Structure formats: C-alpha cells, structure tokens
Amino acid sequence: MISSLEGKRALITGAAAGLGRATTELFVAQGASVVVADVDGAGAESVAAALGDRAVAVTHDVTVAAQWEAAVGTARDAFGGLDVLVNNAGIEIGKPLTETGEDEFDRLMKINVTGTFLGIKAAVPALVESGGGAIVNMASVAGLGGAPLLGAYCASKGAVIRLTEVAAIELRAAGIRVNAVCPAFVGTAMVDRLVKPFEAAVGLPFGDVVKIKQGRLGTSEEVAEMVAFLASDDARWTTGTANVLDGGLVEGLL
Amino acid sequence: MSGELEGRVALVTGAGRGIGAAVAAALEREGATVVRTDIAGTDVVLDVRDEAAVARVVAETAEQHGRLDIVVPNAGVAFVKPLTETSLAEWRELMAINLDGVFVTAREAAKVMAQAGKGSIVNIASVTGLRSAPLIGAYGASKHGVVGLTKTLGAELRDFGVRVNCVCPGFAGTDMVSSHEQELTDAIGMPVQDVINARQGRLGTAEEIADTVLFLASDRASFCTSGAYVMDGGLYGALV
Numbered sequence: 001m002i003s004s005l006e007g008k009r010a011l012i013t014g015a016a017a018g019l020g021r022a023t024t025e026l027f028v029a030q031g032a033s034v035v036v037a038d039v040d041g042a043g044a045e046s047v048a049a050a051l052g053d054r055a056v057a058v059t060h061d062v063t064v065a066a067q068w069e070a071a072v073g074t075a076r077d078a079f080g081g082l083d084v085l086v087n088n089a090g091i092e093i094g095k096p097l098t099e100t101g102e103d104e105f106d107r108l109m110k111i112n113v114t115g116t117f118l119g120i121k122a123a124v125p126a127l128v129e130s131g132g133g134a135i136v137n138m139a140s141v142a143g144l145g146g147a148p149l150l151g152a153y154c155a156s157k158g159a160v161i162r163l164t165e166v167a168a169i170e171l172r173a174a175g176i177r178v179n180a181v182c183p184a185f186v187g188t189a190m191v192d193r194l195v196k197p198f199e200a201a202v203g204l205p206f207g208d209v210v211k212i213k214q215g216r217l218g219t220s221e222e223v224a225e226m227v228a229f230l231a232s233d234d235a236r237w238t239t240g241t242a243n244v245l246d247g248g249l250v251e252g253l254l
Numbered sequence: 255m256s257g258e259l260e261g262r263v264a265l266v267t268g269a270g271r272g273i274g275a276a277v278a279a280a281l282e283r284e285g286a287t288v289v290r291t292d293i294a295g296t297d298v299v300l301d302v303r304d305e306a307a308v309a310r311v312v313a314e315t316a317e318q319h320g321r322l323d324i325v326v327p328n329a330g331v332a333f334v335k336p337l338t339e340t341s342l343a344e345w346r347e348l349m350a351i352n353l354d355g356v357f358v359t360a361r362e363a364a365k366v367m368a369q370a371g372k373g374s375i376v377n378i379a380s381v382t383g384l385r386s387a388p389l390i391g392a393y394g395a396s397k398h399g400v401v402g403l404t405k406t407l408g409a410e411l412r413d414f415g416v417r418v419n420c421v422c423p424g425f426a427g428t429d430m431v432s433s434h435e436q437e438l439t440d441a442i443g444m445p446v447q448d449v450i451n452a453r454q455g456r457l458g459t460a461e462e463i464a465d466t467v468l469f470l471a472s473d474r475a476s477f478c479t480s481g482a483y484v485m486d487g488g489l490y491g492a493l494v
Contacts, residue, residue: 002258003465168492215479222476234465235485236462238486243483245477246477247412248405252405252480
C-alpha cells in the first residue's frame with residue numbers, strides 16, 4: 001500500500017493560500033495533523049476551520065525566530081510533536097533587477113531564504129525528539145534557471161536548493177530527510193500577478209509561452225502530491241534532491 | 255490509498271530480479287496487471303537488443319490486455335573497468351542493452367501510448383547518469399544517455415498525454431558495488447563501503463527505488479515529465 005501521511009504531525013507555512021493551502025488540505029486528507037501557519041492569520045484560521053480537529057492555525061511570520069519557536073510549540077501542544085516541516089511561505093517580485101530596490105530585494109531574501117533557514121533550525125530539535133522526520137522546502141524551477149523579471153526570486157530559490165542539499169547531508173544521521181520541490185508556473189495568485197509585467201517585458205503572450213514550454217499551467221494539487229510523496233515513507237531514501245514538476249519546462253531549450 | 259493502479263496494464267523489462275522485480279511487485283501491489291520480461295526466467299522472455307522482439311512484445315501486451323498504461327524500461331547491465339581499458343566491443347555490448355534497449359522499448363511504448371492519448375514511461379537511469387564514478391564510465395555514459403532521451407521523449411510526447419521520466423538511484427544493494435568491492439576500493443583509495451556510508455548513509459534497496467517509480471507511474475505525478483528524480487541518501491547533492 002502507498003504510504004499515506006496517517007498519524008504524521010506537520011507544520012506548513014504559507015498555508016492560507018495557493019500551494020500551501022492545497023498541501024495542507026491534502027495532508028489532512030491523508031491523515032496528517034497540520035499546524036496551519038501563515039502571516040495572514042485570518043486566512044490560516046479559515047483554512048484550519050474548514051479542516052476540523054486535525055488542523056490548528058497560527059499567525060506566523062517566518063522571518064522571526066521567536067515565532068518559529070511558538071509554531072513548533074503549537075505542534076507539540078496540539079499534536080504531541082512534529083514529524084514534517086513544509087517550508088512553503090514565499091513571496092515574488094516581478095521586476096527587472098535594475099529596477100528592484102535594495103529594500104525589496106532584502107525583504108524577499110529574508111522571507112524566502114532566511115525564513116527557510118530559521119524553519120530548519122527551529123524544527124530540527126522537535127524532529128529529533130520524534131526520532132527523525134522530513135523537511136520539504138518549496139523551491140521552484142526558478143531555482144534551476146533564470147527567468148526575466150524574477151531575478152530576486154530566482155536567486156532566493158537557488159539558495160533554497162543549496163540549503164536543502166547541505167541540510168540533507170548534515171541531518172542524515174539524525175534520520176531527517178530534506179528535499180526541495182521545484183514547480184514551474186502553477187495556477188496561483190502569484191503567477192497571475194506576473195502575467196502583465198511578463199508580457200510587457202518579453203513581448204510574447206504569457207499563455208502561449210506556458211503552452212509551448214510546459215504544456216499548461218500546473219495545479220496546486222499536483223504540487224501538493226509531490227510534497228506529500230516526499231514527506232511520506234515512500235521517499236525514505238530520497239534526501240537532498242530538487243524535485244521538478246514542470247511539464248518539461250526546465251529540460252526544454254525551445 | 256491502495257490499489258491506485260487498479261485496471262492499469264504495465265510492462266517491465268529486466269523484471270527477473272533486482273530493481274525490475276521490485277518495480278513489478280510494487281505495480282502489482284497497487285492493482286496493475288504486470289507483464290514481466292527478462293532475458294530468461296520470466297513468463298515473457300525478451301532480449302531488449304532484439305528490436306523486432308521488443309516491438310512485438312509491446313504490441314502484443316497492448317493487444318492482449320486492451321491497453322498499455324505504464325512501461326518501465328529497466329533492463330540493464332554493468333561492468334567495472336577504466337574507460338582507458340574498455341574495448342569498443344565491450345562498450346557497444348553495454349550500450350546495446352542499456353541505451354539502445356531503453357530507446358527501443360520506450361519508443362515502441364510511446365507509439366502505443368500516444369495513440370491512446372495517455373501513459374507513463376519510467377526509465378531506470380542512475381546518479382551515474384548525472385555525475386561521474388570511477389570504473390563505471392561506460393555504464394555512466396549509457397545512463398547519461400537514458401537521462402538525455404528521457405528529456406526529449408518527454409517533450410515530444412507531452413501534447414499526446416504521455417509522460418516520460420526517469421529515476422536516478424544512488425548505489426543500491428542490488429548493483430555492482432557488492433560484487434566489485436575490491437576493485438572499487440582500489441580505484442577510490444578508500445574502502446568503498448566507508449565511502450558509501452559517508453556519502454549516502456547506506457546502500458539503497460530495490461523497494462525504495464520501486465516506490466519512486468510507482469509515484470511517477472501514477473496520476474499523482476500528472477505534471478511531471480522529462481524529469482530525472484534522484485533517490486540516493488544525499489549523494490548527488492553533496493560535493494564531499
């Protein structure tokens with residue numbers, strides 16, 4: 001039988017919307033208990049409320065170490081421990097590098113990279129208490145190659161992949177697996193926001209580029225399936241990897 | 255969640271032992287009807303070097319079962335020798351099985367699947383298809399070839415509803431490590447088991463590889479194509 005997430009206790013960041021929400025819903029459907037963390041506390045509350053007893057919301061800013069302690073503490077208090085961390089929270093900037101302000105670049109790095117780093121640090125003691133576990137970091141195909149207007153985002157996702165590899169090596173002996181997920185364009189609000197600036201900068205219809213390079217937009221549910229697979233015992237020998245789902249985008253030159 | 259492949263038909267080459275046997279068992283466990291082939295000892299005997307035989311077995315499988323949903327071109331061989339000492343005959347013999355065999359099997363599967371408008375091909379590559387390892391240069395080159403053909407076949411078939419991916423396992427208990435421990439130790443200059451323990455924690459198992467093949471074969475991986483999925487205890491991501 002395929003390993004489900006029955007009995008696993010997870011903390012998922014950025015869980016109020018998009019990929020994080022879909023992942024949270026799939027985890028609960030597979031039997032996991034989830035701390036639904038988001039900087040949008042009301043959004044997290046509403047996702048958790050719809051999922052019943054096995055979902056608990058926390059208002060959570062991934063850039064603040066103390067809030068990480070609190071979120072991991074919620075997993076301990078509500079579910080008795082932690083088995084899985086999904087570092088999903090992230091933001092994008094859709095601007096040329098030359099027009100990107102230092103403050104907005106720093107803010108993106110702080111959320112996407114420092115947030116992931118702080119999550120690993122905060123979760124590891126709890127995962128060790130559970131006898132091991134899994135960390136899944138939301139990277140992107142933008143971490144594997146360049147894309148116009150996504151300079152800061154690409155740099156941050158590249159950093160997440162490298163961080164994933166090092167964490168995997170350092171934590172292997174503790175029985176903690178660390179993997180990254182690299183989706184291409186998925187039907188989320190984040191991608192919607194990029195359409196206009198992309199078309200203005202590139203001069204090609206976004207829909208056509210998506211159709212040619214990746215067939216169609218991915219769905220949040222498809223990304224959630226990959227996260228669930230990596231968090232499950234089916235992926236028990238998989239660590240330090242960047243798992244692409246992109247309809248062939250990365251490997252296609254044209 | 256068991257039985258996710260109920261009603262599906264799968265073909266696995268090199269299914270007599272090792273990874274192929276584990277993949278066939280995993281597909282069957284999830285409800286698929288599995289046709290196992292190998293060069294001997296399986297219900298269907300197939301030498302993947304025989305293009306016409308491969309074409310016949312693929313076509314017959316689809317015909318007899320009315321469909322063909324999953325094909326795992328897994329048959330492969332390995333030898334341990336520096337490239338500088340490898341003869342062209344040895345090189346060609348290995349390529350005929352590991353690369354030509356995968357190409358022909360995947361191509362024939364692709365024809366049937368494209369016509370049906372659905373299907374998943376999961377090639378068995380290796381981390382040696384992404385990076386180098388001493389003494390297995392010919393094997394590694396063949397696996398680099400498998401990764402390469404996976405990328406383009408995936409692109410060619412995407413709009414026909416057919417996904418093509420490959421898995422890249424690290425060193426598993428099934429392969430050449432155990433049978434060539436001394437040669438590898440001499441080549442690396444450290445005990446090969448110690449190096450494996452340090453770099454990937456332990457040897458992998460065929461069942462672990464099979465569970466990733468299962469994921470890629472299933473509808474759970476519906477947006478995955480042209481991909482190379484690594485499972486290796488961290489070997490690939492580590493520089494030292």
